[in-house]
Amino acid sequence: MAEHRNPDDITRREALGRAATLSAGAWAMGALPFLSRYGEVLRRDRPNILFIFSDDHAPHAISAYGSRINKTPNLDRIANEGAIFLNSFCTNSICAPSRAVVLTGKYSHVNGKIDNSGQPFDASQQTFNKVLRKAGYQTAMIGKWHLIVDPQGFDFWQILPGQGNYYNPDFLTPAGRTHVEGYVTEIITDVTLDWLRNGRDPSRPFLLMCQHKAPHRNWMPGPKQIHLYENEEIPEPPTLFDDWRGRASPASEQEMTVRHHLQPAYDLKITPPPGSPDAAGFAGYNRMTTEQKAMWDAVYEPRNAAFRAASPQGDDLVRWYYQRYIKDYLRCVAGVDESVGHVLDWLDEAGLAENTLVVYCSDQGFYLGDHGWFDKRWMYEESLRMPFLARWPARIRAGTRIPEMIQNIDYAPTFIEMADAPVPEDIQGTSLLHLMEGEQPAEWRDAIYYHYYEYPQPHRVAPHYGVRTERYKLIYYYLTGEWELFDLVEDPHELRSVYDEPNRAELVATLKVELRRLRARYHDETGTEFPEGT
Secondary structure, three states: OOOOOOHHHOOHHHHHHHHHOOOHHHHHOOOOOEEOOOOOEEEOOOOEEEEEEEOOOOHHHOHHHOOOOOOOHHHHHHHHHOEEEEEEEOOOOOHHHHHHHHHHOOOHHHHOOOOOOOOOOOOOOOOHHHHHHHOOOEEEEEEEOOOOOOOOOOOEEEEEOOOOOOEOOEEEEOOEEEEOOOEHHHHHHHHHHHHHHHHOOOOOOEEEEEEOOOOOOOOOOOOOOOOOOOOOOOOOOOOOOOOOOOOOOHHHHOOOEOOOOOOOOOOOOOOOOOOOOOOOOOOOHHHOOHHHHHHHHHHHHHHHHHHHHHOOOHHHHHHHHHHHHHHHHHHHHHHHHHHHHHHHHHHHHOOOOOOEEEEEEEOOOOOOOHHHEOOOOOOOHHHHEOOEEEEOOOOOOOOEEEEEEEEHHHHHHHHHHHOOOOOOOOOOOOOOHHHHOOOOOOOOOOEEEEEEOOOOOOOOOOOEEEEEEOOEEEEEEOOOOEEEEEEOOOOOOOOOOOOOOHHHHHHHHHHHHHHHHHHHHOOOOOOOOOOOOO
């Protein structure tokens, strides 16, 4: 019987010998060998990259991240068969800017897209997909783009205009605008699978960006998920009735509460009784076909009748609003999870799973009733955190858990390094490849920098920037000159700023030095610089 050895026992001489057996033809075609951390030659070609991106999907609505409120078996599959990044953060918690950061590997103040306003993203600038395309990758972009300008650097693209619609959406293509009947998550999945089956060139590695609208506001679930959670009570977050005391004034001046700012018709689908003069539905409803409206009404009208009969008031009304909001949000998430399962199954069936990097992430986190809120924007944990799951069987060991702090500036250099292309020097992030492979770099960031801009509308979240370390978070609201300091070990829900406590003065001074260093490191001169000595 042949001798079997642990992979750790392979010698470097044997590994190099294996690499030497690669044919000259493979090299000429761009089939690049690489060694695992054990010295094995695992694959000879560069990986395909499937980047699955959703909108407003908070990590605490993913069971791999320990969600209390839902299960996501297909997303968990990526984590279980690959890696889960436990401390993944955004640089600016809002949709379009986050997408621009992902594409460029640069902070908002550098790539020029600081908010969701009507200023288009400068698509002519360097983006990672252009680098991959130049390196021989076939590139495709499908789904939500949200950058106002047409995509550049893609061999194929089919995108939603603006936010897009949940039912019967329009799409933009190089040939013009098209209308597709159906549910948006399912349509994006179908287009993705069709491109994989029929649109790609099998002789080339591909980059495919599959970007979902869901679970963005106004949370319209699809026909397959609309009955989920029907007779269940979703656990309330412990901070649903937060009064925002103990923090700087912006926390109480926002306009994003479950209690006052969710719109009954648009967000909660509470419409007047059928036959009422003003029972015209809500945005998105009127795009539906007659059959779709009948399906929708059959589900929501009994729910709304029960609400009207109960007539909840005060905190009971908040609780009812929360249940309607969170159930529709989670129904949309379930649609995305199902989509991910279909794509993973196809990769397995096609024999492409081994050397395809599958990444799942979202543009930022989201408030799921936490602090009494919906939406994002703040540097508080629920919107600062992003999910980041990665599966690449050829290089990533199943069950890998990565505690290092990463940000969305790191995605671009990661994909470029995987394509064996030079990472441009002006990219501000750092490749995650070695972390994925289980290495612990001698030097890795021990703090992250964040800057949010959009004000006053929507939601009146004051502009701020700050620094987060493993334990502490320091935030500066430069329009009001206020500071917050949180100890994330003692106060994980960030309910009480300890900035003014005398015993924290030395810590505050140290964090301010780090904040200045990071602003200089990332060349951020936007916003108001905090004064010396404050």
